Amino acid sequence: MVNNKAVVFKKWAIDYPVIGEHFEYVTDREVTHELKEGEILTRNLYVSLDAYLRAKMRSHEETNLFGRFNLDQVIINHAIGEVIASKNPNIPVGEIVYSYLGWEEYSVIPAGQYVEIIKNARESKLPLSARIGALGMPGFTAYGGLLRYGKPKAGETIYISAASGAVGQLVGQMAKALGLRVVGSAGSDEKIAYLLNVLKFDAAFNYKNGDILASLKTAAPEGIHIYFDNVGGRHLEAALEWMLPRGRVVLCGQIGDVNTQNPPGVRNLFICVPKEISILGFFVMKFEQEYKAQFEKDVTEWLLSGKIVYKEDVTEGLENAPSAFLGMLQGKNFGKATVKIADL
Amino acid sequence: MVNNKAVVFKKWAIDYPVIGEHFEYVTDREVTHELKEGEILTRNLYVSLDAYLRAKMRSHEETNLFGRFNLDQVIINHAIGEVIASKNPNIPVGEIVYSYLGWEEYSVIPAGQYVEIIKNARESKLPLSARIGALGMPGFTAYGGLLRYGKPKAGETIYISAASGAVGQLVGQMAKALGLRVVGSAGSDEKIAYLLNVLKFDAAFNYKNGDILASLKTAAPEGIHIYFDNVGGRHLEAALEWMLPRGRVVLCGQIGDVNTQNPPGVRNLFICVPKEISILGFFVMKFEQEYKAQFEKDVTEWLLSGKIVYKEDVTEGLENAPSAFLGMLQGKNFGKATVKIADL
Incomplete structure (x- = not known):
């Protein structure tokens, strides 16, 4: 020993x-x-x-x-x-x-x-x-979550919380490549500048500065089609409120809610009925393997060519x-x- | 005039x-x-x-x-x-x-x-x-919500809240006909007796008697695959808690939450991630018409033959x-x- x-x-x-x-x-x-x-x-x-x-x-x-x-x-x-x-x-x-x-x-x-x-x-x-980042579980989460659950279409608007994080930064860049309008939020002005200037997000806001819903409305005046949720709680409420009919919420982690015994709760799920919103929880550990080879090929190529940065x-x-x-x-x-x- | x-x-x-x-x-x-x-x-x-x-x-x-x-x-x-x-x-x-x-x-x-x-x-x-009941909007809601969103498979267990109501009673009978195990909740012992004795639900409980989650566990000891939600709030929380992996929640109305400015909120949405649960809001007004003719044919036949009662x-x-x-x-x-x- x-x-x-x-x-x-x-x-x-x-x-x-x-x-x-x-x-x-x-x-x-x-x-x-x-x-x-x-x-x-x-x-x-x-x-x-x-x-x-x-x-x-x-x-x-x-x-x-x-x-x-x-x-x-x-x-x-x-x-x-x-x-x-x-x-x-x-x-x-x-x-x-x-x-x-x-x-x-x-x-x-x-x-x-x-x-x-x-x-x-x-x-x-x-x-x-990279094998534990862009080419690992976070990358696979971003790729599969966006393509399989988000079902993105060119011209749509996606909102991503924790947008400079392990998953969010990839979701945003992939969505840009697919022709979506990309809006992100994060918790510091430095991160926001990075999202806008380096990752070329269309809009981004610091959720610590003011009301999340108001910021989201300014950043995405026409509403959002997809919300990629890494946070839960108040971010999810705001996204549901501002989501367009038939919108999709990709639930990938609710980091806020797991650190307290009594999370605040999402109070406006009712709105999913008239808007026909789908909220889709998924966890990459159990991801079907059908996407995996394509994922590795695509992301390796994108990283090497500089098409995405991580x-x-x-x-x-x-x-x-x-x-x-x-x-x-x-x-x-x-x-x-x-x-x-x-x-x- | x-x-x-x-x-x-x-x-x-x-x-x-x-x-x-x-x-x-x-x-x-x-x-x-x-x-x-x-x-x-x-x-x-x-x-x-x-x-x-x-x-x-x-x-x-x-x-x-x-x-x-x-x-x-x-x-x-x-x-x-x-x-x-x-x-x-x-x-x-x-x-x-x-x-x-x-x-x-x-x-x-x-x-x-x-x-x-x-x-x-x-x-x-x-x-x-009938045209405003089993053959109308409530019937269409039950039929389309169950088949299209719930994606029921024989042998699965479905839980239905407000199970003797306009939509719930039909969902339950249709699910029985499809070979599912059917569990319902309602708010009086008279309704529970009706669900069990007339509609032949496999189990049913009065949600006013005791804790909803505990009652649900007793009624569906193996867990639930589908939750048909007519209520929201605490019923939805209990259903998420007791749902099996890859379960589906059909959100058809959240009658509790619409009568208050501050509904309590659903605090355990986090659980949708590891369980890969889908929560699917829908509203029949905007239902695609592809199901309508088949719906009218099926339900008319079932009502006339006594296969379902309404x-x-x-x-x-x-x-x-x-x-x-x-x-x-x-x-x-x-x-x-x-x-x-x-x-x-």
Whole structure:
């Protein structure tokens, strides 16, 4: 056994988790180098910080569906690692892999767990972290959510909340490419400037400056056809209020509502009846695989050609993962949040 | 001009409308018998009491979509009348017609308004009121909502709120015929007995006796695949909580939420993400016509053969229409609410 630093889950959290109480960075875990048949040992490079992890920290009934963390478990998520020992002949030492790995220096991947070799990882022009960002779960969420659930048509208007986040920034750029009018909201003027100037959104507003509905009406005077919801709560209410008949709400995460026991509730669902609005919840873990090959081909091409850009917010050092995760829950990240654990 | 009794809309209502303040029965309206080209004069027989009329009494923004009533306007809705004068050669005197008519003794139907002759109305074995019930808007709502939005499959479980009401009783019987397990809720033990004993629901509960979610869990221990929502609010929350992955919510009216300025709000929409639930609002006025012919054929056949039964709650006398309407908003009707204005 050798020493292993890690971030450990300690206690169910109703409101925002507190470092030290609900989860914390520790330096006294251990990892074995004696692998069993089929196991792999990785030295971990990047882990993803994703909002759905928050739900896994709740003991509420619905979190069964996400799969709750166990108490005293190392937090695990989409991650990139280097294989440093292997008893799996398909995954030799030296390969760079994508899998579910702990927020820890070293992970033993059990036999049978999904592991994907990132081909030409050392030579690629794309950052290693792309596989947990634009080419990973957030990218797939954006691509599938927009195309399959949003059913966008050229000329329509889409509104995206958390628009500079891991998913929102891609949804916006893809929607632009498809000929939609794109409106986004975010929580700082710096993010708004980025949406307008770099990502070329048609309109964007800081939701912290004034009433969301009023801002939305100004940004999208003709109404909205699609709302890509990353937030829930008051954003969703405003979007329903300003949605055009037969509009679609793509529900991809309601980060606001998962950090409180008594979220405010959406009070105007009634409006979905006369407007014939569809609200479509989806979760990419269970996404049908039919879109996946096309997704990887398209997004790789777009990234390499510069047709879309993807902003990452990389925190250096595993010891900073807990505060980076909390920051992401509160919208402090600017771009897709990841933690870099080690250099390749 | 001759005297015409009528129910008149007087004032926008936020909470439950009050008779005398927001709408009232009056005996001093007038109607002319001097028709212009294309006009028809009807002696009115039945008018329908429907929940969506409540929304037309609100000045809130969304009611634009239903078409607000004007102040001092006679309330109009789906109705049956006898043609007693006509300057429309297609609709001769003596015919029984379905159209939008006032809550009044006599109506002048303007040229160009949709009017449908009810064929063999005097000889039919079906009640005259069927055209505003099982064969009218409520029936079409049930049929289209279940088949098109609910996408029911044999062996699935459906939960229906307001299950003995105008729409719910049909949804339940149709779902039974399609091989679903059918669970309903209503607000009195008499209604529950009817659902179980006459309509042969598999389970039913009085939502006034205890917690809705607990009752639903008992009635549908394996969870629900479809929720046909006629109520909104706490019923919708409970249904989302107990819904199986990929479940469908058919939103057909949220009668509870339209009678208050601050409905409680639905607090667990977040759960639609991991469960991949779709919430589908629809409104039959705008229903595609592709289903209509098949609907009329099917339901006529089912009613005549006794395969489905349809309970109507007929209030006698136009003067009782306001209180009957209020009663329906509060769930006091038992079956589809109509008012009989006159005998044929």
